[in-house]
Amino acid sequence: MSLDEPEPIIRAPPFHQVSDREAVDRLTDLLADLGFDPAADGAPGEAPDRIRLRHCRFLELAEEYGQIICPLHWAC
Numbered sequence: 001m002s003l004d005e006p007e008p009i010i011r012a013p014p015f016h017q018v019s020d021r022e023a024v025d026r027l028t029d030l031l032a033d034l035g036f037d038p039a040a041d042g043a044p045g046e047a048p049d050r051i052r053l054r055h056c057r058f059l060e061l062a063e064e065y066g067q068i069i070c071p072l073h074w075a076c
Helices: 020-033 059-075
Strands: 038-040 051-053
Touching: 020 038, 020 051
Parallel strands: none
Antiparallel strands: 038 051
């Protein structure tokens, strides 16, 4: 390769296409790992319209400083 040639672009292999259900499962697993205790609404085996977060991991702070914590958390 000469100095005039650009370096080749190295790309990662593409990810596989995921189903709606697999995407929901991955998301709820991540949210569970973060402490939000997620619950997907809807029929079993189908992608839900909504995922409810049943635990606020900032609850202790929000009870005392809710006017600061909640808007900051919602903005994330």
